[in-house]
Amino acid sequence: MITWGFPVCIDLWLAGMAAGAYLAAFLAERFGKHTDHRLLHTALYIGIPSAMVGVIFLLADLSHPLRFWHLFVSVNFTSPMSVGSWLLVLWTTISMLIIFLWHMRNRIPIKQVILKRIMNYLYTAGFFVSVLLMSYTGVLLAASNQPLWASTVLLPPLFVTSAISTGAAVLIFVGMVSRMWKIYGETFRRMVQVVAVVIVIELVVLLVYFFWLSRSGIPGAYESMRQLITGELAAPFWLGVVLMAILLPFALYIANWGKKVGEHRLVVASSIASSACVILGGLVLRAVIIFGGQI
């Protein structure tokens, strides 16, 4: 019986992507020693609406959507849904505060040094909340009694890997379409390489997850896995996840590995196409896992 349907798939996909984009932008700026935070703010402009739309889908899936506020008068720390709801609120609040402070930085009567420090704390807090938000998308399903979700501890790693690949891919997508690459050419070239590496790791995590499921000996785990590989969900799994989310973008990324983004139009077009594949593939991955766990 299907208890959780497409709205939950979309919520987990969007929340993961929003947090993944934040994490990718934060790390690219941190390790790349960027100081203007423009990439991070772009991630927030993508992430905040995504997270909000995700929440709308989550609420739409409730039998009593108007009672949603019951979620926010207490916290059940053992419930990933309760913790996740608070994380979504926290993440959105931090993100909006960053954007607000950034735009108001010249109008707020605070010394610039103090403002910078406050924003640095917010950036770091946002990073940690992003990590937890990505984990939440996997833990929500793993804390259940559905064999496909709960038989291993690898579902959170799989969803975190997918969140980072889709998050970085959406940054590349927006960066290419908005021609931001003209200023941040090298940053995006590296981001493309990061995604190529992350989707390979995603494939490895997926293989280990399946191997673990097949050996877990938990009743129903192997049968659920077979639904994905050879059963009802085989077509979306092989075409949407393996081909669209992993193999095709990996091939495109590798084909342009060393090339500068502005070198050829094809590089930009191929980066847009491969990123779109990763983003949509992330949705298909969540859909096959969520439906596969309930068939």
Place this chain on the structure above:
Amino acid sequence: MGLTRKDFFLSSAGLCAAAGGLARNDFVSTALAKPLNGTRMALLYDSSKCIGCRMCEEGCIKKNNQPRERELGQLSKTAWTAIKSTPNSKGKKLFLKQQCMHCTDASCVAVCPTKAAAHHGEYVVIDQEWCIGCGYCEEACPFGVPHRGEPPDTSQKCTFCIKDIESGSIPACAEACPIGATTFGVRSELLTTAENKVQNLAKLGWPKAQLYGVNELSGLGVMYILLEPPAFYGLPEQPRQATKNVLTQWITGSLTAAVLMLPFWFLYKHKSDKDKQLVKFKEGTK
């Protein structure tokens, strides 16, 4: 406006301390509350006695004003107890009374995001005014007990007739059973009776007869005397609380993110982006 290492570690330490403090609260909450009347009560269902008359279902329907349309042998949002019949290898029909097991380590209580599902004494009850109908208890219950109908609806399941118990009566199913296959009483006393019964059943040609629910999930509020192994009836051999590994799962998720920082570090550390074009924070400020 670069993020200094000191800022990073200070923020990290603060967040970890906060998370640690919150987590401490956490795993105490699922502990069983004190028994309602001082002594832990329970139901004992003896499948060797059950004749499948479904009077327990009838009693439940009447007590809770439920409609009679239901699929035989299946729990649903209106069928809070249901007799399931499974033929054994000799063709004999063996019965099992399905219902909420009122677990000590109840998955529904652990995962409920609003605490609508909670222990009241030793009984697990879903507050119908507080449930948001998210369906998490349905995904988490190892026995597949809670059910919802079409929205707007809340998760429904057996309440153990808690109002009757509070007023000194017994659950409707136990009251309705004509041959005493379902009995309500002090758990420790029921346990002694059940253990003796299982020993007798072994002598009477049911070598696989066993007691279910004594230690499962730290002790169930509904115990079964089974003639065959639990799997025969579709019961989980080793039911587990859905949130048993939840901390490990949060950790594996977060560790994965930590590991995936490496590609960023490796690919960005020697980045030679011509950052002259970048608009710096300072330049943006007047």
